[in-house]
Amino acid sequence: MQFDENNPISIIIADDHEVVRAGIRRLLSMDKSLKIIDEASNGRDAADLVAYHKPTIALLDIMMPMMSGIDAVKKIKMTSPDTFVVMLTAFEDSNHLEKALMAGADGYLTKDIGAKDLIKAIHTVLLGERVFSKSIIMIMQNRYVPNLQVDEQITITKREQEILNLIALGRKTAEISDTLSLSSRTVETHRYNLMKKLKLNSAAELVRYAVVTTNVMENPENLLD
Numbered sequence: 001m002q003f004d005e006n007n008p009i010s011i012i013i014a015d016d017h018e019v020v021r022a023g024i025r026r027l028l029s030m031d032k033s034l035k036i037i038d039e040a041s042n043g044r045d046a047a048d049l050v051a052y053h054k055p056t057i058a059l060l061d062i063m064m065p066m067m068s069g070i071d072a073v074k075k076i077k078m079t080s081p082d083t084f085v086v087m088l089t090a091f092e093d094s095n096h097l098e099k100a101l102m103a104g105a106d107g108y109l110t111k112d113i114g115a116k117d118l119i120k121a122i123h124t125v126l127l128g129e130r131v132f133s134k135s136i137i138m139i140m141q142n143r144y145v146p147n148l149q150v151d152e153q154i155t156i157t158k159r160e161q162e163i164l165n166l167i168a169l170g171r172k173t174a175e176i177s178d179t180l181s182l183s184s185r186t187v188e189t190h191r192y193n194l195m196k197k198l199k200l201n202s203a204a205e206l207v208r209y210a211v212v213t214t215n216v217m218e219n220p221e222n223l224l225d
Contacts, residue, residue, distance in 0.1 A: 003056075008035035009122065010055040014046035014072070015088075016064045020111070024059065024088070027115040034122065043067030051079035057122055062089040062096055070096070073103040084125045088113075092135050107131035128158040137198075156197075163190050167210035 003009045011028065013036055015021050021039050028034045037053055040046035044066040050058050058076060060069040073085050086107035087100045100108055106125050110133045121131040166176045177184045191206065200206050
């Protein structure tokens with residue numbers, strides 16, 4: 001779908017601080033294809049507003065009154081499954097990150113993000129890709145594949161995520177090729193791109209990354225402190 005000023009991306013923002021919501025409004029006003037249609041100051045109202053409006057995007061803080069942003073994600077994914085939910089928070093830790101991903105969040109961004117990157121992240125999510133701030137990717141890598149460095153915001157495409165999931169299950173290139181109806185060369189290209197994107201130095205590191213990060217989403221109790 002083509003979004004523009006006449007057919008904007010509808011957005012609901014939720015944060016318990018008015019000054020933060022004002023700042024988000026200001027940042028998003030730079031792109032005329034984005035339109036904030038409502039706001040909430042707590043998680044319960046955020047979930048209710050999304051259920052009512054069915055927006056394209058919901059930007060949620062984590063720590064809010066009445067209902068946390070993570071609990072709101074769970075409710076939103078049940079009442080409005082087509083709404084993309086991105087956490088926009090000050091929390092930069094693996095505990096909240098893992099809980100948010102398990103709840104169904106489509107991205108996890110920190111509040112120090114600039115206008116350009118926030119707008120880019122919103123458009124990227126609409127392509128079916130997960131978005132993470134650089135600091136969040138570093139947390140994931142330091143926890144799962146230590147001593148790696150990241151230089152920029154990273155997105156993982158839907159196809160790359162499918163391949164990561166299959167790698168985590170122990171599938172080899174030929175098996176992934178058969179499962180996804182792709183050529184072996186295409187699968188290898190995706191594997192190479194993932195390694196380059198994630199700054200991984202070997203196939204073994206890619207396997208470890210896939211196993212642990214997939215385990216986070218399917219069995220978070222195995223990793224949460």
